[in-house]
Amino acid sequence: MSVKSKSIQNKSKDERLRKVSRLKVLLNRPELGALGGSILVFIFFGIVAGDTGMFSAYGTINFLEVSANLGIIAVAAALLMIGGEFDLSVGSMIGFAGICIAIPAIYWGWPLWCSILFAFSMAVLVGYTNGILVVRTGLPSFIVTLAMLFILRGATLALTRLITGRTQVPGLRVLIENDPIAWIFSADAFKGLFSWLGSLGIIALRQDGTPLATGVPASVLWWIGMTIFATWLLMKTRYGNWIFASGGDKLGARNVGVPVGRVKISLFIGTAVAATIYACVQVLDAGSADTMRGFLKELEAIVAAVVGGCLLTGGYGSAIGAAFGALIFGTVSMGIYYTDVDTDWFKVFLGGMMLIAVIFNNYIRRRVTENK
Amino acid sequence: MSKNLVEFNNISKFFGSVIALKDVTMHIKKGQIMCLLGDNGAGKSTLIKTLSGVHKPTRGEIIVEGKKTIFDSPRDALDLGIATVYQDLALVSLMSVTRNFFMGREPMKGFGPFKTFDVEKANNIASERMGQIGIDVRDPSQAVGTMSGGERQCLAISRAIYFGAKVLILDEPTSALGVHQASVVLKYIVKAATSGLGVILITHNVHHAYPVGNSFTILNRGKSMGTFEKKDLSREKLLGMMAGGEELDKLEVELKEIDRTLKN
Ligand SMILES: Nc1ncnc2c1ncn2[C@@H]1O[C@H](COP(=O)(O)OP(=O)(O)OP(=O)(O)O)[C@@H](O)[C@H]1O
Ligand SMILES: [Mg+2]
Numbered sequence: 077m078s079v080k081s082k083s084i085q086n087k088s089k090d091e092r093l094r095k096v097s098r099l100k101v102l103l104n105r106p107e108l109g110a111l112g113g114s115i116l117v118f119i120f121f122g123i124v125a126g127d128t129g130m131f132s133a134y135g136t137i138n139f140l141e142v143s144a145n146l147g148i149i150a151v152a153a154a155l156l157m158i159g160g161e162f163d164l165s166v167g168s169m170i171g172f173a174g175i176c177i178a179i180p181a182i183y184w185g186w187p188l189w190c191s192i193l194f195a196f197s198m199a200v201l202v203g204y205t206n207g208i209l210v211v212r213t214g215l216p217s218f219i220v221t222l223a224m225l226f227i228l229r230g231a232t233l234a235l236t237r238l239i240t241g242r243t244q245v246p247g248l249r250v251l252i253e254n255d256p257i258a259w260i261f262s263a264d265a266f267k268g269l270f271s272w273l274g275s276l277g278i279i280a281l282r283q284d285g286t287p288l289a290t291g292v293p294a295s296v297l298w299w300i301g302m303t304i305f306a307t308w309l310l311m312k313t314r315y316g317n318w319i320f321a322s323g324g325d326k327l328g329a330r331n332v333g334v335p336v337g338r339v340k341i342s343l344f345i346g347t348a349v350a351a352t353i354y355a356c357v358q359v360l361d362a363g364s365a366d367t368m369r370g371f372l373k374e375l376e377a378i379v380a381a382v383v384g385g386c387l388l389t390g391g392y393g394s395a396i397g398a399a400f401g402a403l404i405f406g407t408v409s410m411g412i413y414y415t416d417v418d419t420d421w422f423k424v425f426l427g428g429m430m431l432i433a434v435i436f437n438n439y440i441r442r443r444v445t446e447n448k
Numbered sequence: 449m450s451k452n453l454v455e456f457n458n459i460s461k462f463f464g465s466v467i468a469l470k471d472v473t474m475h476i477k478k479g480q481i482m483c484l485l486g487d488n489g490a491g492k493s494t495l496i497k498t499l500s501g502v503h504k505p506t507r508g509e510i511i512v513e514g515k516k517t518i519f520d521s522p523r524d525a526l527d528l529g530i531a532t533v534y535q536d537l538a539l540v541s542l543m544s545v546t547r548n549f550f551m552g553r554e555p556m557k558g559f560g561p562f563k564t565f566d567v568e569k570a571n572n573i574a575s576e577r578m579g580q581i582g583i584d585v586r587d588p589s590q591a592v593g594t595m596s597g598g599e600r601q602c603l604a605i606s607r608a609i610y611f612g613a614k615v616l617i618l619d620e621p622t623s624a625l626g627v628h629q630a631s632v633v634l635k636y637i638v639k640a641a642t643s644g645l646g647v648i649l650i651t652h653n654v655h656h657a658y659p660v661g662n663s664f665t666i667l668n669r670g671k672s673m674g675t676f677e678k679k680d681l682s683r684e685k686l687l688g689m690m691a692g693g694e695e696l697d698k699l700e701v702e703l704k705e706i707d708r709t710l711k712n
Binding site for chain 2: 120312313320325328330332
């Protein structure tokens with residue numbers, strides 16, 4: 077009460093125009109829900125599976141790797157979702173990028189780095205196509221990228237069978253050894269540290285004396301790096317402001333000079349490129365490409381982004397939130413093996429979590445967009 | 449006679465077979481508030497959309513500060529200092545006051561690829577500008593969605609002025625506002641004109657237009673019924689001229705009729 081009367085005294089000339097209420101801290105942090113969720117998940121598994129090896133170096137690397145793979149595409153999906161669009165073709169793009177790497181390298185004799193660059197240029201092309209179709213036609217991105225989902229998956233299967241007669245392309249492992257850039261996607265980091273910890277007996281060793289967890293997988297570093305980069309983009313750059321504006325109100329944004337079309341197209345390219353990073357990590361790790369790779373990943377990425385606080389309607393969300401969404405996903409999907417719970421329940425958990433997140437986000441949107 | 453900031457000469461706009469505007473002429477000077485009046489569908493929005501670069505006129509010419517001009521996009525008009533505050537305000541309610549204020553024209557700091565959005569500077573300018581019109585933004589990172597209609601309108605106008613508008617076009621700025629907030633916004637518009645801007649104010653509401661306007665252009669079914677100076681025009685005459693004035697007279701007669709039959 078006293079605060080209120082004081083502020084009225086200070087500027088009594090226009091007291092009617094100053095009922096601006098400060099937003100709750102909570103509302104300024106879309107990632108808060110996912111952060112809280114992650115903590116709950118860790119507490120839960122700490123209690124239920126604390127003594128099972130889930131949180132040993134090896135176990136931790138395992139669930140971090142799963143989280144990281146999803147996180148790479150979830151962060152890009154979150155940016156796109158903040159920009160007001162979806163990309164359902166991410167999963168198919170993963171499979172497509174995989175064979176774009178494997179077929180030229182194995183059947184056409186290209187150097188591996190060359191086919192990796194080829195895969196990335198195909199990603200730019202696919203992302204650009206998605207983007208230009210959505211921007212030019214004004215159709216919902218849901219429909220356009222759903223079409224692309226089928227086109228890409230179908231083309232991946234058809235081309236692979238045509239060229240190789242199979243649906244899998246193995247035999248990449250030998251090529252990885254001497255390639256100048258493959259390590260970017262496949263090398264473990266901090267190997268020395270892990271060996272040292274192993275020699276001290278802090279982390280478990282194999283029989284030959286090497287540590288069970290050999291290092292931090294490249295995917296985890298990609299995940300962290302992309303989250304930091306995306307957050308920097310969103311919060312600190314002009315382009316970030318344009319992403320929020322394009323998703324929040326594309327007509328309004330256009331009317332004040334934001335190049336909405338270009339922003340959206342670049343975000344679609346972003347999701348396709350992220351899918352290709354994912355594909356590189358997987359293909360180089362497994363040493364083979366599979367036409368079915370990335371199946372349903374587009375939906376998991378959307379779940380992670382939504383759990384991370386992105387509104388389905390655009391204009392609001394965070395990259396850190398999406399990264400935590402992916403962490404929850406990876407931790408639960410791996411952790412469930414360490415419990416007595418039947419793993420079939422994982423999908424139930426996933427759906428439930430998404431539902432709670434959407435209801436929560438919807439409540440926030442109403443708070444933010446409605447007067448008062 | 450001061451020079452015209454903007455001249456519209458014989459502008460026509462057809463949408464296929466629809467004649468939205470026919471030979472409309474209108475001139476705006478510095479410091480002038482030109483009210484554009486007319487009934488629904490009269491072509492007010494179409495007229496200002498041609499001036500703000502959204503539509504290209506089918507015929508006629510636009511002259512900005514003496515030069516004949518063709519706008520290819522809203523950006524072109526903005527670059528010449530013609531800023532439009534649309535009916536929907538072009539504000540994103542989920543975004544903060546600052547982010548809205550600088551949307552599309554963010555202040556930058558740093559060099560090369562590390563140029564970043566100077567949030568601190570933006571916050572300061574936004575709070576200062578809003579403060580000048582009596583809106584105390586305690587937290588510039590608050591979402592615009594939490595502001596009242598009048599505050600939003602003022603934000604959109606002060607943004608346009610900050611970015612160097614010479615001509616300010618306002619589409620129905622007071623239509624959604626109550627009496628008090630409307631008067632705050634109108635006062636602000638007068639202040640902007642006094643500082644040398646040309647203002648085009650579109651409204652249905654004669655009671656909002658008459659006190660602030662210097663001249664009045666009335667559109668009726670796509671045609672201009674002429675531009676009138678305030679001294680030549682009484683409020684009643686203005687009311688009468690707007691399409692619907694007659695109808696209101698008729699309505700009055702009809703109401704009297706009903707009244708009489710009820711009494712009998
Ligand atoms: N893009 C378009 N295509 C076809 N007809 C149009 C288009 N835009 C406007 N019109 C027509 O032109 C006429 C003028 O419309 P306009 O929106 O300019 O009216 P207005 O005076 O702004 O009305 P209001 O007071 O309701 O805002 C209307 O009959 C409308 O149907
Ligand atoms: Mg209109």
